[in-house]
Amino acid sequence: MDPLDDLLRQVRAHGAEFDRRVLSAPWALRFDGAASLTLCAPLRGRGWIVQGSGRPPQRLEEGETAVLRGPGPFVFADDPATAARPDPVRDVRDGGPGADAQPAGDPVGALADDLAVDPAGDAVVLVGSYRFGGDGAQRLLGLLPPVAVVPDDDCTAVREYLHLQALLDTDRPDRQVVLDRLLDWLLVCTLREWFDRPEADPPAWYRALGDDVVGPVLRAVHREPGRPWTLASLAAEAAVSRTTLAKRFRELVGEPPLAYLAQWRMALASDLLEDPAVTVAEVARRVGYADAFGFSAAFKRLRGVSPSAHRAGAAHRPPGSAPGRRGATGGEGILATEG
CATH class of the missing domain: 2.60.120.280 (Regulatory protein AraC)
Structure with missing residues (x-):
C-alpha cells in the first residue's frame, strides 16, 4: 500500500x-x-x-x-x-x-x-x-x-x-x-x-515513493498506520540509521517522519469518524492510539476540532461536500493538499 x-x-x-x-x-x-x-x-x-x-x-x-x-x-x-x-x-x-x-x-x-x-x-x-x-x-x-x-x-x-x-x-x-x-x-x-x-507536478510524497530510503517508510506507514511506530522502527524499514532517515525524509517530503505519520493517522480518523457506527475509541485504536483521550487531544491539536465536533459536522454536510476543517501546517504533508 x-x-x-x-x-x-x-x-x-x-x-x-x-x-x-x-x-x-x-x-x-x-x-x-x-x-x-x-x-x-x-x-x-x-x-x-x-x-x-x-x-x-x-x-x-x-x-x-x-x-x-x-x-x-x-x-x-x-x-x-x-x-x-x-x-x-x-x-x-x-x-x-x-x-x-x-x-x-x-x-x-x-x-x-x-x-x-x-x-x-x-x-x-x-x-x-x-x-x-x-x-x-x-x-x-x-x-x-x-x-x-x-x-x-x-x-x-x-x-x-x-x-x-x-x-x-x-x-x-x-x-x-x-x-x-x-x-x-x-x-x-x-x-x-x-x-x-x-x-x-505531483506532491513531494509521491516523488519520494521511488526513493530507496523514504519509499519503504511511506509504504510501511500506509500499510500499518495503527502500528506503534517509532523513529527507530521506521528507520529499520529502510535499513538505515535514525539520523539518515530523519534527514532524507525531511529533504524529500518536507516534514519529519513522525509528523507525517501523525497527519496520516488524523486523515484516516477523519474518514472513520464519518461512520456513526464506529466509536471514537475504535477509531483511536485503529489509528494507533491506546486510548480515546490521547487520540482526541491529538485530533483537536492537528485538526482544530474535537472528534465529536467533526462527526457532528459530517452528519449535517450534504453528500459530496467538502469537510470544513483546518488544513495541516508545514511541509507538503498528505493533509496539506486542499482543492
Whole structure:
C-alpha cells in the first residue's frame, strides 16, 4: 500500500452511470458543475472544454481522456463558439452517481444506445460524473489541476472499459455493481496515468515513493498506520540509521517522519469518524492510539476540532461536500493538499 493507493481507494461509484452519446455538429453538453470529478473522452471526433472564469478553452482530441475537478460548471462542445450559444446545448445536471438528476431528453447513464439512433454522428463521446465527500476524497481533489488530460498513447482504459461493458449480460442482477467497479477502474487508470506525466507536478510524497530510503517508510506507514511506530522502527524499514532517515525524509517530503505519520493517522480518523457506527475509541485504536483521550487531544491539536465536533459536522454536510476543517501546517504533508 502506498499514499496514492490510499487516495484512489476513495474513488468508489455507487449506482454509477456512464453515458455514451453520438452527436452531430453543432453539439454541446453543459454540466452544472455539482460533481467532484467529471470524466470526458471523445471516442470519435474531438471536442472543446470551455470552463469560463478566464480559462482558455481546452481542445480534447479523439482518444484522449480528460478528468475535470469540480465544483464548477463547464461545457463540452464541438467548438468554443458553440458553447456560448443557447440553442444546441443539452443541459446535464451532473449530480453524480445515484443522483436523481437527468439531462434534457434521456438519463445520464444506462450507457444509452445513441449509436443506433445516429450512427453517422460527428462525435461519439463518453461522459461520467462522480460526487463524493470525505477527507480522503478531498485530498485527492487537491492534487488535481482544473483539467487533467491523458493522451491517447498513454491511456487504453476507455476502450478496454467499452469492451468489458459490451460483454455484460443486461439481465444479470449484479450488472450495476459490475458497472460501478468498471467505472472505478477506468477513472483510477486515468488518474494513475496522469500522476506519472511530467506536467502533473505531483506532491513531494509521491516523488519520494521511488526513493530507496523514504519509499519503504511511506509504504510501511500506509500499510500499518495503527502500528506503534517509532523513529527507530521506521528507520529499520529502510535499513538505515535514525539520523539518515530523519534527514532524507525531511529533504524529500518536507516534514519529519513522525509528523507525517501523525497527519496520516488524523486523515484516516477523519474518514472513520464519518461512520456513526464506529466509536471514537475504535477509531483511536485503529489509528494507533491506546486510548480515546490521547487520540482526541491529538485530533483537536492537528485538526482544530474535537472528534465529536467533526462527526457532528459530517452528519449535517450534504453528500459530496467538502469537510470544513483546518488544513495541516508545514511541509507538503498528505493533509496539506486542499482543492
